[in-house]
Amino acid sequence: MPNPIARTEDIELRLLLEAIYLKYHYDFRGYAMASVKRRLNQAxxxxxxxxxxxxQDKVLNEPGMMDELLTxxxxxxxxxxxxPAYFRAIREKVVPHLKTYPSIKVWIAGCSTGEELYSFAILFREEGLEERTMFYATDINPEALRKAEAGVYDLERMRLxxxxHRLSGGKSSLSDYYSAGYGAATFDKSLRKRTVFSDHSLVTDAVFAETQMVSCRNVLIYFNKDLQGRAIGLFRDSLTRGGFLGLGSKETLRFSPHADDFSDFSRDERLYQKRGAH
Known part of the structure; x- marks a missing residue:
C-alpha cells in the first residue's frame, strides 16, 4: 500500500517546482526527480x-531566497x-579539424564556475587557436557565472x-596562467578576453549562435529523457555541419531521438560529430 506521507511529499515537491517556474522562470520540472528531491531535502x-x-512559502515570499536555492x-x-583523456582527444583529434576554420565559436553549456571554460581557453592558446575563437560560457545560475568570470579558485585545488593539465597533453606549466596569493589562484584575465558569459537555460531557451563545437558535460545526467532530447536538439541546431559535440563520461547519444544526426568521433571520450547537410 502506498505511503500517504511520501505521496503528499511528492505532491508538495511538484508544487514547489511549479511555483519556482511560474515566479522565477527556472524550470526544474523535467529534471530527474530523485536527484532534485535529494538536493531540495538538503535545502x-x-x-x-x-x-x-x-x-515553497519562503521561496515565493522572501527576497534572495531563490538565489540561495539555486546553489x-x-x-x-x-x-x-x-x-584529461577528453581534453587530450580534443587536442589531438578535434583541433586539427578546427584549424581549418577561419573563425571558431565554442559553446560551453552549463559552464558552472568556469573550470571547463579555462580548460578550453588554455588548450586553445597552446594549440594556436585562441585569437580566432569566441567562447560562449552559459549557465542558469548567476552566482556561478560571476565566479566563472572572476576566475578565482582555491589554491589547494591547483595540484589536481x-x-x-599534464595528462591532457599540456604544452606548458599551468602556473603560467594564474597568479597565486592569499590562498587563492587567480587566472589571467587574458584567458577570458574572447568569452561571452551569459545566462542560458537548456530547458527553456533557444539556440543563440552557430558554433563549431559544443561541450556540455555532466549536465544531461540530471535531466529526464525528454529534456535530454531537447538539449541535444539545441546542440544539433547550433552546430555547423561537421561540428563537434562533447558530453560527460556517463552520458551518451545512444538513446537520444537525435542520435542519427551524429556519428561517433571518439566514442570512449564521448565526442560526436554532426552529420547532415546543414
Missing part, C-alpha cells in the same frame, strides 16, 4: 523547513581538465588541476 534542512510547502538545484562540481 529544507539548511533553511529549517519541515516540508516542501514551507520551503542546491544546480550542481557546481568541476575541475580544470576534468577527465596541474596534474589534469
Amino acid at each position: 529544507r534542512e539548511r533553511f529549517d523547513c519541515r516540508s516542501f510547502s514551507q520551503l 542546491y538545484l544546480t550542481v557546481q562540481v568541476s575541475e580544470l581538465f576534468r577527465d 588541476f596541474t596534474e589534469n
Whole structure:
C-alpha cells in the first residue's frame, strides 16, 4: 500500500517546482526527480523547513531566497581538465579539424564556475587557436557565472588541476596562467578576453549562435529523457555541419531521438560529430 506521507511529499515537491517556474522562470520540472528531491531535502534542512510547502512559502515570499536555492538545484562540481583523456582527444583529434576554420565559436553549456571554460581557453592558446575563437560560457545560475568570470579558485585545488593539465597533453606549466596569493589562484584575465558569459537555460531557451563545437558535460545526467532530447536538439541546431559535440563520461547519444544526426568521433571520450547537410 502506498505511503500517504511520501505521496503528499511528492505532491508538495511538484508544487514547489511549479511555483519556482511560474515566479522565477527556472524550470526544474523535467529534471530527474530523485536527484532534485535529494538536493531540495538538503535545502529544507539548511533553511529549517519541515516540508516542501514551507520551503515553497519562503521561496515565493522572501527576497534572495531563490538565489540561495539555486546553489542546491544546480550542481557546481568541476575541475580544470576534468577527465584529461577528453581534453587530450580534443587536442589531438578535434583541433586539427578546427584549424581549418577561419573563425571558431565554442559553446560551453552549463559552464558552472568556469573550470571547463579555462580548460578550453588554455588548450586553445597552446594549440594556436585562441585569437580566432569566441567562447560562449552559459549557465542558469548567476552566482556561478560571476565566479566563472572572476576566475578565482582555491589554491589547494591547483595540484589536481596541474596534474589534469599534464595528462591532457599540456604544452606548458599551468602556473603560467594564474597568479597565486592569499590562498587563492587567480587566472589571467587574458584567458577570458574572447568569452561571452551569459545566462542560458537548456530547458527553456533557444539556440543563440552557430558554433563549431559544443561541450556540455555532466549536465544531461540530471535531466529526464525528454529534456535530454531537447538539449541535444539545441546542440544539433547550433552546430555547423561537421561540428563537434562533447558530453560527460556517463552520458551518451545512444538513446537520444537525435542520435542519427551524429556519428561517433571518439566514442570512449564521448565526442560526436554532426552529420547532415546543414
